[in-house]
Amino acid sequence: MSAVKKYFSDIYNSMATVLVGMATTGRTAFRKPVTLEYPDVRWELPERYRGILHNRIEDCIGCLACARACPVNCIHIDIVKRGKEEYGVTSDGTKITQWIPRFDIDMSLCMVCGLCTEPCPTECLTMTKEYELAVHDKHDMYLEFALDRDKVMAEKAEAEKKAAKEKAAREKAEKEAAAKKAAAEAEAAGKEGAEPEKPAADAEADGKPGSEEKKPDAS
């Protein structure tokens, strides 16, 4: 008798559980899709997402803290220090006392742990939110951040020269404008116009280029 009962209860159970399963899948069918159309739509990444590394080399002081922190030794830094030479300041005001001819990160070794970013005193080594790490050539995994020193220095000197030139031009223009204005005023007011020299003198005092940075010789 129990065998007969089992036979029919099995049939009932199979039908009933199929309906339960269909109810479940029917519910999920009307749920909002959990997937995104990836290349078009992207995920909102968390604030502290650890993607590919990036170094703002202008702010790097070459302290080697990151290379020491790296568990897999994928950061290679060479530094050159020559006496009391200085190479400018970082954006937070720290003096750069050594040149960095090599700052390489081998992303094919990197395990994206983020330990290198923690000791960085100038916060120049950061993890970006870039997560598409695939490249066509494995050498593209080898990131080189070091700048060509001569070129940078030349550019810097040129930029300074250009800035100075612009400033001079601006001052000249201002001076001329002031002189013209003063002349016009003097013409309008008659013989009282003994002031035109004053604004020009102010401009001279303001416009002195604040270049305390020593220009390094390119050698």
Add this chain to the structure above:
Amino acid sequence: MKEWVDGLVEGSSLLQSLPIEVSYFLAMVFFSLVAVGWMAICALFFVWLERKVSARIQSRLGPVYVGGRFGWAQTPADALKLLMKEDLVPESADRLLFNIAPAIAFMATLLTFVAIPIGNGLVIADLDIGIFFILAVSSLGVIGIIMGGWASNSKWSLYGGMRAASQIVSYEIPVALSLIGVVMIAGTLNLVEIGRGQAGGIWNWYLFKSPFLFAAGIVYFIAALAEVNRTPFDLPEAESELVSGYNTEYSGMKFAFFFLAEFANLFVISAVAVVMFLGAWNSFLPWQILPGPIWFLGKVFFLVLVIMWLRWTLPRLRVDQLMHTCWKVLIPISMVLLIGVGVQMWLFPGN
């Protein structure tokens, strides 16, 4: 459609000048092309639908790019890709059998399309033995499957073919037994006549004519799923066990034929269920609001949707469970139901 051809010949002097056999031959070619086209459209649409339904059930999106909206051109693109692929034949395969197997599987499905009425009298071949023809011809498909499994000379294919043979041959019995009940009540094997017998409201549909036929409808649905290798019973191509079953070694056009036949079979079993149990082209109200083919296709697509829903819900059965379900459950039940229908007809002869 013979009457239609006769009428056309009578109305045209050009056709009258030809021997009548030529007209019949041209009509045959035309209607077989119609059947092939209709089958291809159904299969392409169902493949797309399957991908969309499975995606939604898994909370995904499915195809969205190809063809602009809803990825509607995804399956035509896939079909084109399959047609352009290299046609590989394994070195140790039996070339002749390997080449004709997909054609046989395809032909078996195609022939059933000839006998399915999609509207009142709207059928390519109005056969007096309609349902018998469909049952007989659709079981030819298993020959193609076994042939493909054997000729591939691969153990996966062979296992798939053997499983298909045991499964399809077994499940044909409950399919036939559950349909005989309807044939007894309707008193005809002609599908168009069976459809006409269900006109005039949902209570005239054979599914609701008798409690025995209601159960027979469920038995037919389950057994038909097994007969066309749909998922709770997809052992012949069990991906996780047999790579792809009987079509493992097939590629390109030949694989496309198997694939096409498989999805067209979906239409066939749903159409037979609709004609036999769900009132064919009749609306569920006593009067016909929309044209018959719309009702028919609506019901068929609803059943196809349910089949896909089942596929993405249930896991695959074990081989012994499959045989248990057929021989120990479905066949006894369908026999009891058959006797029940007979007793009902004996007790209430006018109904």
